[in-house]
Amino acid sequence: MAKSLVTLALVCVCAVIIGVLWRVLYLVWLKPKMLEMQLRRQGIPGNKYRLLTGDRNDEKAAFKEAWSKPMELTHRIVPRVIPYHDHMVKSYGKIWFKWTGTTPRVNIWDPDMMREILLNRSGHFIKPEDNPLMKLLTMGLSTLEGQAWAQRRKLINPAFHLDKLKEMVPAFRISCIGLAERWEKLLSAEGSCELDIWPEFQKLTGDMISRSAFGSSFEEGKRIFELQKEQTVLAIEAARSLYLPGFRFLPTAKNKRRMFIDKEIKRILRDIICKKLDSMEIRGSANDDLLSLLLQSHNPIAASKDQNKNSGITIEDIIEECKLFYFAGQETTSILLTWTLILLSIYPNWQQKAREEVLDTCGKNTPDFESISHLKIVNMILHEVLRLYPPAINLVRHVNGKTKLGDVTLPEGADILIPILLVHHDPEIWGEDAEEFSPQRFSEGVSKASKGQNAFFPFGWGPRICVGQTFAMIEAKLALAIILQRFSFELSPSYAHAPFTVITLQPQYGAHLILHHL
Template structure:
């Protein structure tokens, strides 16, 4: 018996030793190899510590700058409160620096040539990081926003044609229809108030955008898809809170904590709802029942279901393929557009001169008609500039994260395999060398000659991403933004609420921390 215990003790000691060696390799030696290769090429950054990397310094910088008050003229300089460590390290080490979370080695890139070179690599060479695919799996699965390589290429082949301009032309009527309940709800709220009232507009815009993506892409409406949108919104909040955990605390993502159990529960509920929706769509397809503007048998969901049934062997199981890509479209198709519309109204409320100019153009182009088509939207030049400037100041996807899946070269720097490359879009969009000394100011006229002429170099403007993974749904997003803003500005004027506290927060997208209250006034 004693011999058996000794053997068990020896084996346990050996296993523990091997586990510690493995952890040391993963948490230090592997990252140190990456650091050495990059430092030899002149890439510097804050010195990391074992287990914690630079996370303690990140917390210290955030805490020190937490209560720093910005001047009103720097209203759009929210980077100093959301990502203060980026600003501090950039000032110390330059536009390219290296830092560690304790489990990841991150190369922060803001040098134009290196950013440009990122667009030259394929998703099989420079892909979505494995840790993001794991930590955000309940929200994205292996859909188009998270997949790499052949799977991503197949998903793009299935989804991209659904967002071509010809398809968007047929969706504009649906978008206009979706504005009707939004406008009516605000009209009802203003009755008996003298025609003016404070409204938290962000929730209404989120519902509107959800209705659009449900009608246009899934052959349903917001009422039918409400549970899916609400649960995905809850998932987004829980996962964004979880993403603030760095270093060793990241292991909590895999433990049976209360938050993780809630994430798993929501994930399963969303899965069942989406599969029910796909079964309903198949049933309607068989009956060949036409919808109002887009037939239910020719919508995005039908394309996803067909793609799942015909998918190559390297794809996930058909049900997973359907669920994951529907999640991606739901999130990317409504959350990012809704938050952009919210910031648009805030900026127009804060700059009444631009609000007046946009409204005058809308009246001239639309002539009081509610019907819209692609030609009408193309004539809204001022409104387009307003949207482009909003996307510059408040890009919905604030960070691009990629992993070098093989050794690559960026701007003359050899980046070793396993390095995480990070581009802070917000920093690029506020770079004074690219945009001029007024980079923090709301100036839509900088886009008067188009996005390519707004800054130098042109690729420093990337609200819809950059390179092969350029946002598939950008045509739909722009059409939706133009329609809803044109309809709202033709009916109401907006001013900033006296109680509004400007506090953008990072929840996978940049959004107002406590909602967006605006004073909405009915126009004569």
């Protein structure tokens, strides 16, 4: 009897081992090869699958080479920013696939197909499952799907209604005036100074977000921004490396640092939330900022019972939304302002046109919501900067069901790469001057800027379009108007043109300008 039990146990163990091995074989070899075969049958080219790593090592080598030195002062930035994609385009054309580990990622360049993916009428294009270490950076609304996403979006949308944003403009003005006054103190007796504007704009947008969205100043949120900046570097490193299941639990030095940063950010945000709750209890209900709005929707009892029944959100959910807004809100606007001043330094004629428009509209008065809404040239300039230097250069979606898209049938299990930067620089869409700075192309609005098709995606598209895009544009217009009133600027001899990506499209060696007081 005992011998029979031992034999049965051994058979069970062997069956489990065989099952696990078969599952591993399927995931790391059979499934990728089947997906590859389905794509190649349709004539979609790409590299052969390589076990586990895919094209990861080649892509890392391409980044290392391209980012090893600055480039010449042009806007033909694709070969430097996404060198491997540039190589794939030259090798295969506009539609191809590359390997991200064991998953084929299909490059879709056609604007109509891109819009169809982002509209997601079929429901088969979802956000991909991130490396677990990437989730330490941001989660919240950006990672939700289905009903959970719809409920959260509905909850957050009112905070970004135009009437609500108008109320935030006085807080924006305080931050912008503080920046201008700080710059004026740095000027020499001759009325000029050299300054790296990239960290300056990070401080500015951090202060704007802290004041308008959370009712605090930059100093209170400064530690969060510093920690998130470090977490971003660690997250990108994780994303570009092969991730093995369970790796995040290993007590490596970087994993311990990642976890510490995550806990520290959450601790600071909890303190801010507690202060806000105390303030709301003293003053009664308030909805003057994003955090207040989220807290009013917090129902501890209902939320703990069922997160999916429109019963409010937990404090942990609110913390994740705060992390996302701190990160996305600061990065998008600070990057936009940085590249705008760089480009206006390269093209002083457009700098002067923008300044004349601001002075004609506002005089020497501090701009307000009404005045910046009439800045047509400034608006054109910001759109052209977003076209040439979009903060997010790609969007990725996962195919969770076999789907027909134009002439292409996308297999379940593949990823879709929406190459915003490539589309924004495409001469077939924007004309032969696609890689030139020409704000005039937006003189009749976004819809008429390209050749017969809307191919402008700096904030995404469709129902998941960035909820904070109007917030970011108001911030940028106001800041730029105040700067143009008080300063002129030019590139410093020490400026090195080197756009590269750390989540967003950034200047690798900073953005050194020479400011002159007007």
